[in-house]
Structures are given as structure tokens and as C-alpha cells.
Amino acid sequence: xxxxxxxxxxxxxxxxxxxxxxxxxxxxxxxxxxxxxxxxxxxxxxxxxxxxxxxxxxxxxxxxxxxxxxxxxxxxxxxxxxxxxxxxxxxxxxxxxxxxxxxxxxxxxxxxxxxxxxxxxxxxxxxxxxxxxxxxxxxxxxxxxxxxxxxxxxxxxxxxxxxxxxxxxxxxxxxxxxxxxxxxxxxxxxxxxxxxxxxxxxxxxxxxxxxxxxxxxxxxxxxxxxxxxxxxxxxxxxxxxxxxxxxxxxxxxxxxxxxxxxxxxxxxxxxxxxxxxxxxxxxxxxxxxxxxxx
Amino acid sequence: xxxxxxxxxxxxxxxxxxxxxxxxxxxxxxxxxxxxxxxxxxxxxxxxxxxxxxxxxxxxxxxxxxxxxxxxxxxxxxxxxxxxxxxxxxxxxxxxxxxxxxxxxxxxxxxxxxxxxxxxxxxxxxxxxxxxxxxxxxxxxxxxxxxxxxxxxxxxxxxxxxxxxxxxxxxxxxxxxxxxxxxxxxxxxxxxxxxxxxxxxxxxxxxxxxxxxxxxxxxxxxxxxxxxxxxxxxxxxxxxxxxxxxxxxxxxxxxxxxxxxxxxxxxxxxxxxxxxxxxxxxxxxxxxxxx
Numbered sequence: 001x002x003x004x005x006x007x008x009x010x011x012x013x014x015x016x017x018x019x020x021x022x023x024x025x026x027x028x029x030x031x032x033x034x035x036x037x038x039x040x041x042x043x044x045x046x047x048x049x050x051x052x053x054x055x056x057x058x059x060x061x062x063x064x065x066x067x068x069x070x071x072x073x074x075x076x077x078x079x080x081x082x083x084x085x086x087x088x089x090x091x092x093x094x095x096x097x098x099x100x101x102x103x104x105x106x107x108x109x110x111x112x113x114x115x116x117x118x119x120x121x122x123x124x125x126x127x128x129x130x131x132x133x134x135x136x137x138x139x140x141x142x143x144x145x146x147x148x149x150x151x152x153x154x155x156x157x158x159x160x161x162x163x164x165x166x167x168x169x170x171x172x173x174x175x176x177x178x179x180x181x182x183x184x185x186x187x188x189x190x191x192x193x194x195x196x197x198x199x200x201x202x203x204x205x206x207x208x209x210x211x212x213x214x215x216x217x218x219x220x221x222x223x224x225x226x227x228x229x230x231x232x233x234x235x236x237x238x239x240x241x242x243x244x245x246x247x248x249x250x251x252x253x254x255x256x257x258x259x260x261x262x263x264x265x266x267x268x269x270x271x272x273x274x275x276x277x278x279x280x281x282x283x284x285x286x287x288x289x290x291x292x293x294x
Numbered sequence: 295x296x297x298x299x300x301x302x303x304x305x306x307x308x309x310x311x312x313x314x315x316x317x318x319x320x321x322x323x324x325x326x327x328x329x330x331x332x333x334x335x336x337x338x339x340x341x342x343x344x345x346x347x348x349x350x351x352x353x354x355x356x357x358x359x360x361x362x363x364x365x366x367x368x369x370x371x372x373x374x375x376x377x378x379x380x381x382x383x384x385x386x387x388x389x390x391x392x393x394x395x396x397x398x399x400x401x402x403x404x405x406x407x408x409x410x411x412x413x414x415x416x417x418x419x420x421x422x423x424x425x426x427x428x429x430x431x432x433x434x435x436x437x438x439x440x441x442x443x444x445x446x447x448x449x450x451x452x453x454x455x456x457x458x459x460x461x462x463x464x465x466x467x468x469x470x471x472x473x474x475x476x477x478x479x480x481x482x483x484x485x486x487x488x489x490x491x492x493x494x495x496x497x498x499x500x501x502x503x504x505x506x507x508x509x510x511x512x513x514x515x516x517x518x519x520x521x522x523x524x525x526x527x528x529x530x531x532x533x534x535x536x537x538x539x540x541x542x543x544x545x546x547x548x549x550x551x552x553x554x555x556x557x558x559x560x561x562x563x564x565x566x567x568x569x570x571x572x573x574x575x576x577x578x579x580x581x582x583x584x585x
Binding site: 035037085086095096097099100101103104105107108110111112115226227230233234237241261268269271275276278280282283284286287288 | 323369372373376377378379380382384386387388390391394395397398425505506508509510512515516546547548550552553554556557560561564
């Protein structure tokens with residue numbers, strides 16, 4: 001029983017990360033109308049920037065946090081004109097092309113991380129960031145500071161985003177574009193500027209997620225982005241593309257499922273089982289459990 | 295024939311065949327990355343059959359084709375008419391599952407891989423010529439099939455689905471059957487390619503079947519031109535050969551180079567270099583303006 005409780009706590013922290021990633025992914029899909037498949041690669045890139053900053057600044061956590069978040073915002077904003085250009089060329093929304101473009105961006109990011117940092121080897125964050133022992137220990141149940149940060153910040157970030165979307169003028173603009181881009185244009189909403197706002201917000205979310213991943217896992221590798229990208233797109237499809245609430249539920253469930261399986265089966269098989277479950281659901285319901293919002 | 299020339303010719307043929315394997319389902323807007331998993335599964339199975347069960351290479355190759363086709367067919371029953379993103383994620387997920395299973399299966403070498411596959415034909419020289427012969431026969435055969443397909447009612451139906459699915463349905467096109475046909479055919483090609491890919495190097499290792507392969511095939515398709523089969527034929531040798539001309543320090547960044555070329559082409563020349571209009575003009579010239 002203790003193992004189950006411990007793994008559920010692990011699962012909730014991991015699930016919070018998936019929720020953050022899927023929310024950012026869905027926001028870009030709904031407002032900027034792109035499938036930013038390599039969004040998790042942007043997150044992993046920010047983890048590397050945070051790690052590099054710590055190396056340069058004698059393990060300054062504050063500077064690492066700032067550098068991590070800024071790099072995610074910058075990378076997202078830099079990719080915005082490319083996506084806009086591709087979409088303009090096709091005279092409308094073309095999810096396929098934006099996905100291919102995003103794959104290209106992902107290829108570049110992953111290869112730069114493989115060549116440019118730590119000789120392509122996985123990186124480990126210093127103890128000053130990840131802590132050296134659990135904060136709470138009750139038998140088999142142990143809670144690290146990374147897990148607490150992830151849960152608390154995850155809840156705050158997602159609540160903040162939902163508050164922004166449903167309680168502010170800017171949020172209404174986001175939702176109007178997501179609902180009917182042509183209607184939103186007709187009533188005078190600045191489509192490009194609002195889309196740019198979604199790139200910036202998802203950049204902030206991405207940076208925060210990168211830091212939470214650093215606190216939670218304490219390590220990363222260039223290939224991590226590919227694996228997470230796959231899971232994020234899978235969660236998004238299972239939930240129903242663009243469905244924010246569905247993404248929240250499925251993201252948390254995937255985190256818990258993965259952690260529970262990991263509690264009883266060795267690491268690499270646990271990942272495969274999570275993928276098999278996702279595959280079965282996608283094959284059975286390719287349009288998602290909660291309905292697409294596109 | 296020198297070893298570098300052999301590798302250039304062999305890998306170029308694999309790039310052409312595999313890019314066609316992705317190009318075909320993309321005719322109905324499906325990015326069918328399952329083909330990379332098909333390559334891996336068929337390749338490893340053939341390696342195991344030849345190395346451990348001492349089955350002749352020809353039988354292993356045919357098994358590879360059949361297995362690829364079978365997997366493609368079964369999966370296509372579920373995703374024959376699924377949205378693009380669902381097809382993409384099914385492909386990626388299959389790749390992860392396949393890699394995990396192979397990593398944990400000692401019979402096929404696990405993470406170490408399978409090395410020391412026998413030479414076909416008894417000597418290394420005969421091996422190279424046989425592999426090249428099979429590969430270029432396949433390029434010719436698959437090329438003819440795709441060419442016939444493009445100029446048939448089926449090809450026009452696929453084009454209609456690509457432009458607007460709903461319109462194609464209203465014209466009586468069976469979208470699911472078309473998707474299943476193309477996915478199964480491309481998986482069959484991929485199964486055979488997986489076997490040959492390993493036998494080029496006389497070994498199988500998971501590093502041969504990474505996500506980078508998808509990036510390379512995508513670059514070949516989109517740089518060459520995703521609206522005709524000829525783009526792949528032109529782009530594959532150029533894109534594979536180009537990094538070979540660079541100094542090793544730059545060539546090791548080839549994935550970044552491919553990614554940058556892919557992005558540049560998507561932004562500046564979205565239809566790629568070989569467009570339908572260009573092919574049409576060339577065909578018109580060849581036939582003396584009779585088209």
C-alpha cells in the first residue's frame with residue numbers, strides 16, 4: 001500500500017509536468033493555430049541553458065531560473081515568424097506544414113544539444129538545485145523538494161493560465177480566436193499580435209516547466225525532448241486536440257499510470273507499457289476521449 | 295567498387311525507397327512514420343532468422359516484406375482514415391515500443407545489437423553487388439508502381455483527398471480504403487528496406503533506426519517536392535552526398551544542416567524544388583507537346 005501511495009505522489013508531480021506541457025501545446029494550437037510538436041524540445045533546451053548558466057555563475061539558482069525562462073520565451077518568439085510565414089504561404093491554417101516545420105526545429109535543437117553541451121552526455125543539476133535528501137520520509141513514502149515545487153507551481157501555473165483565459169480581456173481574445181478566427185478578425189481583434197502573445201505565454205510556461213523538470217528529475221539528456229514530445233502529442237490526442245480540460249485530466253492520469261507501473265516493473269518496460277496504453281486508446285479513439293476543439 | 299561508393303549507392307537507394315514509403319501515404323495527407331518501426335521489426339527479425347536459425351537470406355528478405363505489410367495492414371484498419379496527427383503519433387509510439395522491446399530482448403542482441411551477419415553470395419564483393427542489385431531493382435519496381443498509380447484513377451482520388459477530404463468523399467472516394475492501401479504498401483516497402491539496411495552494414499543496431507531517420511526522410515521529401523515522386527529521386531543522392539563532401543567537423547552537424555534546409559525550403563519554396571508543374575512541363579517537352 002505504501003508503494004502505491006508513494007507512486008501516486010510521484011505520478012501527481014510527473015502528471016503536473018505533462019499538464020503544463022499539454023496546456024502550452026494546446027494554447028499554441030488554439031490561438032497560433034500551429035502544431036508545435038517540438039515544444040518539449042524547447043523545454044529541454046531551456047533546461048540546458050539553466051544548467052549552463054549555473055556552471056557559469058557558480059551555481060546561482062536565481063540566474064539559472066531567469067536564463068531558463070528567458071531562453072524559452074526567446075526561442076518561442078523566434079520561431080513565430082517562421083510559423084506565420086509558412087501559414088501565409090498556404091493561405092490559411094495548415095496543421096500538417098506547421099507540424100513538419102516544428103519537426104525541423106526539433107531536429108536542430110536535439111542535434112545542437114547532442115553536439116554543443118557536455119559532449120552529448122546527459123547533464124546533472126547540482127545539489128543546490130535538486131536537494132540531497134527528501135523533505136518528508138514516512139516508511140517507503142518519500143517526498144522530495146522537486147515533487148513539492150512541481151505540484152505547487154504546477155497548480156499555480158495552470159490555475160493562473162485558466163484565470164487568464166477565462167477572466168481577463170486578453171483571455172477572451174485568445175478564446176475568440178480559438179473559437180472563430182475569421183469572426184475574431186471581423187470584430188477587430190489583432191490576430192497576429194494575439195498569436196504572438198500565445199507564443200510568449202507558452203514560452204513562460206515552457207521555461208517554468210523546464211525548471212520544474214530540473215528540480216524534479218535533476219538530470220536531462222538531448223533525447224528527452226523527443227520522448228516527451230511524443231507523450232505530449234499523445235496526451236493531447238487522447239484528450240482531444242485543443243481540449244484544455246481534457247488535457248488536464250489525461251496529463252495527470254498518464255503521470256499516475258507511469259509512476260504506478262514504474263513502482264512494479266523496471267524503468268524501460270514501464271515506459272513501453274505507458275506507450276502501449278496510449279497507442280491502444282489512440283487506435284480506438286483517434287479523435288480523442290473528450291472531443292477536439294479545432 | 296570502392297567501399298565509400300558502395301555505401302553511397304546503397305544508402306541513397308534506401309533513402310529513395312523509404313522516402314517514397316513516407317511520400318505515398320502523404321498523398322492522402324498521412325505522415326506515416328510507422329514505416330521506421332516496420333524497418334526495425336523486419337530488419338531485426340531477418341537478422342535473427344539468418345544468424346540464429348540459419349535461414350537463407352532470400353527467405354528472410356521475403357519474410358521482412360510480408361511482416362512489414364502485415365503490420366501496416368493491421369494498423370491501417372484503425373488509422374486508415376484517421377487525422378494526420380493521430381497517424382503521426384501512432385508511428386512515433388510504435389517506434390518507442392519497438393525500441394524498448396528490442397533493447398530488452400537478448401535474442402537479438404539487446405542494446406549491443408547484432409553483428410557479423412554473413413556475406414550473401416559467399417564473398418564481400420559478391421555481397422555488395424547482390425545488395426545493390428536488389429536495391430536498384432526495387433527502386434525501379436517501386437518507381438514504376440508509383441508512376442502507374444499517379445497516372446491512374448486511384449492517384450487522382452488520392453490528390454482529391456489531399457486537397458479536401460470532404461470533397462473527395464462527395465465524389466465517392468473511399469478515404470479509408472485509400473489510406474489503408476497506401477499505408478499497407480508503404481509498410482511493405484519499409485519491411486524489405488529494414489532487412490536490406492542491416493545487410494548493407496552486415497549488422498543491426500538500434501542506432502541505425504533512430505528518430506533522425508524520420509528527419510532525413512522528411513527533408514528528402516520536402517526539399518525534393520512532396521507533390522511528385524521525382525523530387526525524392528533528385529533530393530536523396532544530393533542530400534546524402536552533400537555532407538560527405540564537407541570536412542568531418544562540419545559533416546558531424548549534418549542533422550542540423552538537414553533541419554535548416556528543411557525549414558528554409560518550407561519557408562521559401564513550400565512545394566519543394568521539383569513541382570508538379572515542372573514535371574508536367576518536362577513530360578510535355580519529352581512527348582513533343584502531345585500532353
